[in-house]
Amino acid sequence: MAESTSGPGSTIPLRVREFFLARQPILDRNQALVAYELLFRNAEAGPARITSDLSATASVIAHASQLGMEKVIGDSVGYVNVDAAVLMSDIFKFLPREKVVLEIVETMKVTPQILARVEQLVADGFRFALDDVITDTEDVQKLLPLVEVIKFDLRDMPLSALLKLTPRFKSANKKLLAEKVENREQFQTCLDLGFDYFQGYYFAKPVILSGKKLSPSQLSIMQLMSQINSDADNAAIERSIKKDVSLCFNLLRLVNTPAVGSPRRIDSVTQALMILGRNQLRRWLQIMLYAEPCKKGHAMTPLLTLATTRGKLLELIAQQVEPRNRGMADTAFTVGIMSLMDTLFSMPMEEILQQVAVVDAVGDALLHRKGVYGELLSLVEQMERIEEAGTMLDDLVARFRLSSEDLCNLQLSAFEWSDSVARYA
Structure with a gap:
């Protein structure tokens, strides 16, 4: 058993291998692999529980001796979801700061304590991304100076909103990451808008060209x-x-x-x-x-x-x-x-x-x-x-x-x- 600290005086017992794991590729503008997002789903819990226990997720990754993070991401960087409980825990001493980007989930309320903690972790050399940004909220504005990457989920983002928000974040010198890119047209649209990174299986879907010959x-x-x-x-x-x-x-x-x-x-x-x-x-x-x-x-x-x-x-x-x-x-x-x-x-x-x-x-x-x-x-x-x-x-x-x-x-x-x-x- 491993334990994950998720707040003062509380621990979450965790059997380290009771989950399904996926690594989803993150590509640059040349479609070269630059990172993976690591996703966990509790075994036999159903898709709704994919990130239901982020403290367990963080604990699994933190115990690198049991999981072997280098085996999961190789020479790439790993994007990992974190919530308030994880941020306020002590798991970060286990994480290789040069190999991870911490994704702050969109549902997290930014309290003064959370803000101070993120500032401290940035000072310690950790990098952050804001996940599933759909509008320029007060919480987003508070965190903006501390994050490097802004993630947009294309399934939840109308094109009109994307056109409105991307220039704002680009002018703040943030890297833009489009996730759930499911086809080449979406990829091209985000490329034209100046996105830096792309996540989704569009690159694995066949584009059939009639009369195509093998080289x-x-x-x-x-x-x-x-x-x-x-x-x-x-x-x-x-x-x-x-x-x-x-x-x-x-x-x-x-x-x-x-x-x-x-x-x-x-x-x-x-x-x-x-x-x-x-x-x-x-x-x-x-x-x-x-x-x-x-x-x-x-x-x-x-x-x-x-x-x-x-x-x-x-x-x-x-x-x-x-x-x-x-x-x-x-x-x-x-x-x-x-x-x-x-x-x-x-x-x-x-x-x-x-x-x-x-x-x-x-x-x-x-x-x-x-x-x-x-x-x-x-x-x-x-x-x-x-x-x-x-x-x-x-x-x-x-x-x-x-x-x-x-x-x-x-x-x-x-x-x-x-x-x-x-x-x-």
Whole structure:
């Protein structure tokens, strides 16, 4: 048990792992990943309880030795919600001030004591954001000199109000963050208004372009994946890789990253095939598809991070559910990482599956969220968006007989692995 102090003489008992966790990407104007907002939902409590006990949330994060904050956010910054009880507590000695931005919830009444406490924490080096600002209230004005970031929830903000408020906060030299950005049009509107940061899954939604063709390098990778799926011999696979110098170089660079975990350096395609095996080779080819745009200056890191996290988490859950079935874990990884290829290629998933053959179970999962792999994918998608997840999340957790502690441990492993891949990609 951990305890969270939430006021003079009061403590809140807390089982540290009795929650679901999500990290939601925060992107800059170039759509590069700069931070994550950390969201917690009490296990089996329903979506309405997402931030019902912010003291528990803060306590979980504060006990970094138990959670491992660096595993959750990697090299990024973490945005964390705080309320009056948390602000007046002593948990801040546990928090790495250079790695967090504290989000003051919009419902908090700004008393003289709260104002003094925020001033003290700012003097100590902590940074603050104001969450869900919908109007320029007296409380907002009191806190404005002390905060760096103003957050607007686009679901609750009419465009007329946004047009009125943004110049006011920009003139005060505040960074503006738009959250719940759900489509490219909203992103473009906020970009035009001068917003600095963006939060929401618009970047993961496919924008289908008719007649879109794969680039030559993407086509080479897809053809290689088809060769592996159709059991071509090693010599034929080697020849295909060696035909494309860039593909060969990037594959060898990727398979020598810490995420692969090879005990010795891999210096040739022959070695890569021998040491990795076909399933692992397919995995790294899939990752290369997401990594390739990064090398051309396109900020696709969030998509790479999301896809690799999905793939790894699906694999780890499958291993937990069926520990003796390695094939199930490999297939689950493929489902997770392929689930965003329609966004990556700006093509319907049906067209992608015509170009790279997959087994029926994978196709059913990707197209219809059916079968065991479809349920696994749905589970992970629900966990990414726990704010909106209803009873379906609890049902799927129960379906796979997972505890919230199991899921938390698997998520931390997936986050860590994915961040390692993105760092070297």
